[in-house]
Amino acid sequence: MFCVIITKKEEEGFSMLNKLKKYLVKPEIYAPSTNSFWNNPHISENMLDAHLEPESEAASRNHEFINKSVEWIATISPPVKYADLLDLGCGPGLYTKRFHKAGYTVTGIDFSKRSIEYAEVEAVLNNADIAYIYRSYLNIDYKEQFDVITLIYCDYAALSTCDRKTLLDKIYKALKPGGMFIFDVFTHKMKLPESQTWYYSQDSGFFCDKPHLCLNSVYQYPDERVELRQTIVITEYDVVTYNIWDCFYNKDELINEVLPIGFSSYKIYSDVAGKAYSDDSETLCGVFVK
């Protein structure tokens, strides 16, 4: 009689492979991460460092650009006329504190606890009257309260098609008549080829503070103009995934998605600091007026 003996070690190997198997296929479009990216204690600490590093573009744009951006927004929507500003996904307040200095009455919303706490402490230290709210912007419910709503660093297109529509409706409702929605997205130029790479980190790395293996994949969903950048993080005891989605736009695609919500007019720029529109740009900025 033929008999197979499976050792304890082999059994563990099989179950690890089984655990992994379901992650090693192309995810369905807009499949969520298994873990929160923005509220993971380790990742959010690294992200906060990146936000605060003046030259870094990893979490926010570099601070010189942010200065230019706020200056430009205050030119197209001067605070004397457009007093009430809501910054969605405000992070640790790099824009909000500058908007406040420029003369706006500012509300910032973010669902990263670490970022909002940092912003709140900074506001107190600087005696800046800025309202910070720890909440998902998908759950806002304002009615004609704001003159300007911003959503900066291409976060709009990280949402699913359904969530983008939900958010646009809420933004439209939250704007006063004549109010402006100002936001940016990446263009098709930023699309990556599909790929699979991996690295092992013996110590703490961006995703994890323990030894871990990262499996990185880029998946394309061409019909929906959507890309997934996925990282699977494998530690001794766990497998977690972070799915970062993006949808790419050209000028017409952006206008056709946003204008039908009800906006009366719009302008498209190459970036959120007012650079003139060009076909070659890596980003687009939409300014839609209610």
Ligand SMILES: C[S@@+](CC[C@H](N)C(=O)[O-])C[C@H]1O[C@@H](n2cnc3c(N)ncnc32)[C@H](O)[C@@H]1O
């Ligand atoms: C790339 S960062 C940009 C932060 C800021 N706009 C800037 O440019 O410095 C994206 C921010 O959006 C926040 N965010 C993402 N999805 C969110 C949601 N559904 N509700 C609230 N905040 C969200 C994240 O926590 C993070 O702080």
